[in-house]
Amino acid sequence: MRCNEFETRLNHLLDRRRDPRHDRIVANHADDCGDCRRLMDAYLGICEGLSGLASPVPADDLGERVLCELARQPAPSSRRWLAPWAAIAAALLVFVATRDRQPHQPVAAPAPALAAAPVPVPVIVAAPAPAQTPSAPVGVLARQATEKYADLARDTQSALAGMSMLLPHMDIDMDLNMDEPAAQSDPVNDDASPLTTQVAAGLKPLADSTTGAMSFLWNMLPHSQPAGGTLPQPTSGNVAPLVRTDTI
């Protein structure tokens, strides 16, 4: 064995966590070459010295501090990226649902607001009937379309709520050159567990976004404005903006 091969074999043995002194080839060469012997001794000394390094320990309350920090920081803001997609998904669902209804048909009366879903109920205003008459009375069609729309709204909201439950810890990045997280907004409920509070806080933006999406869609409907009337307002309180401009 030549000296330049010795170090390669030395590394090979150390990579496999084997003692090089137990390798016959290495041991034989080290017996014959003082320089290589010293190199092997240095490598062994590194391992020995490493095992003798003092191991400082962290504070005993690290676990509790981590728990407090988790509770102190806001819920991951990364879920906000769902808001515009929720609006788009809701728009697509409504488009598909109302695509086959006859346009420009009069509506007898608006459907009552639904207590279960905090979304506005559209009033469909129709133009004069086309040449082909519908197979059912116009009022029935309107009621069916409205109920269908309401069902879709409920389903969309349920789906979005389910998505947020499936993604409880949406942190984006392990490349940790991110900026520090934004300042927290909602106060922490001292009586709730920290993670429960985070999940509950995370659902609220989605509910608000869905409400906002429905309101947006309602305003975009081509005949959503009743004659001489005003647009119905969303029943929920705070309506979140549809497009988030803050970064994740």
Next chain:
Amino acid sequence: MPDNVRELVSRCLQGDGSAVVELVDHFRGQVFGLCYRMLRHQQDAEDVTQEAFVRALRSLGRWDSSREFSPWLLAIAGNRCRTLLAMRSRRPPGSPLVEDLPDRSPEPAGFANLAEEVELALTALRDEHRAAFLLFHEQELSYVEIAAAMNCPVGTAKTWVHRARRELADQLIRRGAVEEHAHALQ
């Protein structure tokens, strides 16, 4: 990986605060040890250790349970350490950032002080060499795990460890911790 780690992770995902504390206690030695060796500062190491655990717990749902938990956690800690080291390098000179190690004169040290010599030699390594070396020899990760933790090819991780060994060996020899040698490769 012990089954209790998977169970702990599962309980953490369900919001069990006691499981969070237990998980931290289980791995805090490993994580803090790596941070301390990389940052060479007790307080910084504690802060980064805490931050690493917080980040890991917030992204716990993304951990692949078919893999070992420790390398994944150490990868997060290593990233945080490198971020802090990069911030340090941008700070104006003169800031007392690193705890002073004992100033040892170049005298034959002997193996009785070998640990101190190794610790001193570690400070002279490049950050990535030191991190890879410690992950291999102290945390006993494989090269595949180190590569994943440091986001580099396996060959690069291996090269870093080999270079670290060579530089440490040269340092020990230079300072007389092992016998002086003058070696010319043939």
